[in-house]
Amino acid sequence: MAINIHAFNDQYKKEYSFLYAHRDNVAGYDEAMEAFDNLFRSSKAFQKFVREFAEWRMDPISSDREAAAFMFACEHFGIA
Secondary structure, three states: OOOOHHHHHHHHHHHHHHHHHOOOOOOOHHHHHHHHHHHHHHOHHHHHHHHHHHHHHOOOOOOHHHHHHHHHHHHHHOOO
């Protein structure tokens, strides 16, 4: 499945902003962080997607909030 990187980035930023505005106190936050860690450890395809996104943005996914926002964006697009 091909994902439009621009649309994914827009959703990622929306999710990140929502988490920031609510100080990460949102339903599913802890589960999203855990899912990111588990998928990154276990799925080469997920690792590749994360790395490609980070390279495209020139900014790695390096915080819990970024990981959760990434997973919420993935959920939005039906890819996690």
